[in-house]
Structure formats: structure tokens, C-alpha cells
Amino acid sequence: MQPPRMSTLGRGVAWLDDHAPGVAVFTTAVTFLLLLLGLYTAAIGAGATCNNTYPGCAGQLSPLGLTLPQFVEWFHRLVAMSVGFVIFGNALVLHHRFGRTKAAYAGWLALLVLPLQVVLGGTTVTFAGMVPGGYEPSVQSLHFYAALAIFTALVAATAWAYRQAGRLSVNAVGTALRVAAGAFAVHLLFARDLLFTFTAEVQILYRFAGLLGFAALVAALCWSPPERVRRTAGAAVALYLVQTVLSVGALLITRPVELASYAVGVAILLVALAATRAFERDANTSATPGTAD
Numbered sequence: 536m537q538p539p540r541m542s543t544l545g546r547g548v549a550w551l552d553d554h555a556p557g558v559a560v561f562t563t564a565v566t567f568l569l570l571l572l573g574l575y576t577a578a579i580g581a582g583a584t585c586n587n588t589y590p591g592c593a594g595q596l597s598p599l600g601l602t603l604p605q606f607v608e609w610f611h612r613l614v615a616m617s618v619g620f621v622i623f624g625n626a627l628v629l630h631h632r633f634g635r636t637k638a639a640y641a642g643w644l645a646l647l648v649l650p651l652q653v654v655l656g657g658t659t660v661t662f663a664g665m666v667p668g669g670y671e672p673s674v675q676s677l678h679f680y681a682a683l684a685i686f687t688a689l690v691a692a693t694a695w696a697y698r699q700a701g702r703l704s705v706n707a708v709g710t711a712l713r714v715a716a717g718a719f720a721v722h723l724l725f726a727r728d729l730l731f732t733f734t735a736e737v738q739i740l741y742r743f744a745g746l747l748g749f750a751a752l753v754a755a756l757c758w759s760p761p762e763r764v765r766r767t768a769g770a771a772v773a774l775y776l777v778q779t780v781l782s783v784g785a786l787l788i789t790r791p792v793e794l795a796s797y798a799v800g801v802a803i804l805l806v807a808l809a810a811t812r813a814f815e816r817d818a819n820t821s822a823t824p825g826t827a828d
Contacts, residue, residue: 641692694757718748
């Protein structure tokens with residue numbers, strides 16, 4: 536007898552199960568792009584152009600008739616709503632594929648933080664805009680921190696999904712550490728007013744490199760590197776979070792704060808390079824005949 540044919544729904548679920556790590560990658564990637572879009576929107580001041588209305592802009596849901604800054608904010612809100620549904624679907628896929636595992640739990644954590652992020656986003660452009668001085672970098676930074684928490688959870692979910700699916704290459708940790716070191720080198724080059732005027736475009740390059748390096752370090756940590764590498768990479772992650780507090784807007788950007796951010800940026804790069812070097816030494820030691828237990 537021929538086995539019963541699978542229904543269309545069953546085939547779809549089976550396909551999603553088989554491609555669950557890819558779904559996690561896609562979710563993380565679009566969230567990354569949304570983060571950058573949000574940062575660009577804030578950098579050009581577009582979030583304050585919708586006359587304190589939300590979720591529409593200037594009292595309308597259609598983009599017709601909006602100014603360019605208003606359209607940027609409107610588009611940011613549209614993308615954010617769409618990505619929210621993707622994050623919800625990602626949590627369901629990871630739970631169905633991996634059950635009660637770290638990958639699934641991280642997917643649910645991202646979804647759990649999402650409502651807070653939506654509330655902060657709405658508050659930032661409505662209530663905060665109605666209060667004199669309310670639309671400040673410090674208010675926007677809370678919005679960013681929630682987004683960073685979601686992004687971190689999604690990176691971890693993706694890393695654990697690949698590990699649990701047995702799809703990691705033998706060089707995955709080393710590759711992630713090298714990507715982190717390279718990204719943080721670029722991150723330092725585009726630091727605020729170090730070599731380039733900190734225009735909106737330069738800000739996005741700076742954030743892109745920093746978030747990429749951060750994501751690579753988080754992934755490497757999720758893949759259980761050697762203890763010495765774990766400690767060093769963890770220190771680089773902690774330093775990046777410190778620099779984020781210094782540079783996103785929680786503090787007034789004065790010259791001392793700017794110099795402290797430069798110093799932390801140099802430290803991040805050096806520690807990331809140290810983590811890469813430590814991993815390479817451990818890998819060489821393990822590969823040397825006569826040194827294994």
C-alpha cells in the first residue's frame with residue numbers, strides 16, 4: 536500500500552520544520568535591518584514629524600501626501616509591524632521543531648519583549664512628543680534597548696537552532712570570532728567624529744558594524760567555545776553593552792563621554808582579537824599530535 540498523501544498544511548509544517556534554522560536566520564536578519572532603519576529614522580529626526588499620532592502618521596494610515604521625513608517614519612512603522620508578525624511565526628516554528636530547548640525559549644523571549652517594544656515605540660512618538668523635551672535621545676534609547684534585547688534573543692535562538700539541528704561547520708566559532716574582530720575594527724573607524732563627521736549615514740555604518748560584531752560574539756558564545764575563549768568573548772560583549780550606554784543617548788554626549796566611548800571601542804577590538812587568538816591557539820593545540828588527552 537502507498538502511504539497516505541500528506542495534506543498541504545502538513546507539507547507546509549514539514550517544510551518549516553526542516554528549514555527552522557533558516558527561518559530563524561531570516562527573522563534575525565529582518566530584525567537587524569529594522570534596527571538600522573529605526574536608528575536612521577531617529578538620526579534624521581523623522582520620528583517627531585508625525586504630529587504625535589500612532590500607529591498612522593499625521594492622522595492618516597496612507598503614505599500619500601506625507602513629507603519625506605514623515606514617509607520614513609511611516610515606512611519604519613510598517614516594517615516594524617511586519618517584522619513583529621515574523622517574530623511571532625519564528626517562535627512558533629522553533630517551538631514546533633525543537634520543543635523545550637534553548638532555541639525555542641530564546642524565540643519566545645524575543646516575542647515576549649516585543650509588546651514592550653511596541654509600547655515604547657508608540658510612547659516615544661506620541662506622549663514623549665507632547666511633553667516639552669520629551670522626544671530626547673534618552674527616551675529613544677529605551678526604545679533601542681528593547682530592540683537590542685529582541686535582537687540578542689533572536690541571534691541566540693538562531694545560533695542554538697543551527698547547533699541543535701547539527702548544521703554547524705567545524706569552523707563556526709572561529710569564523711564568528713573573526714567576523715566580530717573585523718566588524719569591530721570598522722566600528723571603531725566610524726566612531727562619532729573620530730575620522731568622519733557623524734552624519735546619519737555614518738551613524739548607520741557605525742551601528743551596522745557594531746551590531747554585526749556583537750551578533751557574531753553572541754553566536755560564538757552560544758556554540759560553547761573553550762572556557763578561555765568564552766571568558767574573553769563575554770568580556771567583549773560586556774564592553775559593547777557599556778559602549779552602547781555611552782553612545783546611544785542615555786548620557787549627554789560631552790567630550791569626556793566621547794573619549795570614554797573611543798577608549799571602550801579600542802578595548803572591544805583588542806578583546807575581540809584576543810578571543811580570536813585564544814581560539815586559534817586552542818585549535819592548534821588540539822590539532823597537534825601528542826597533545827590530546
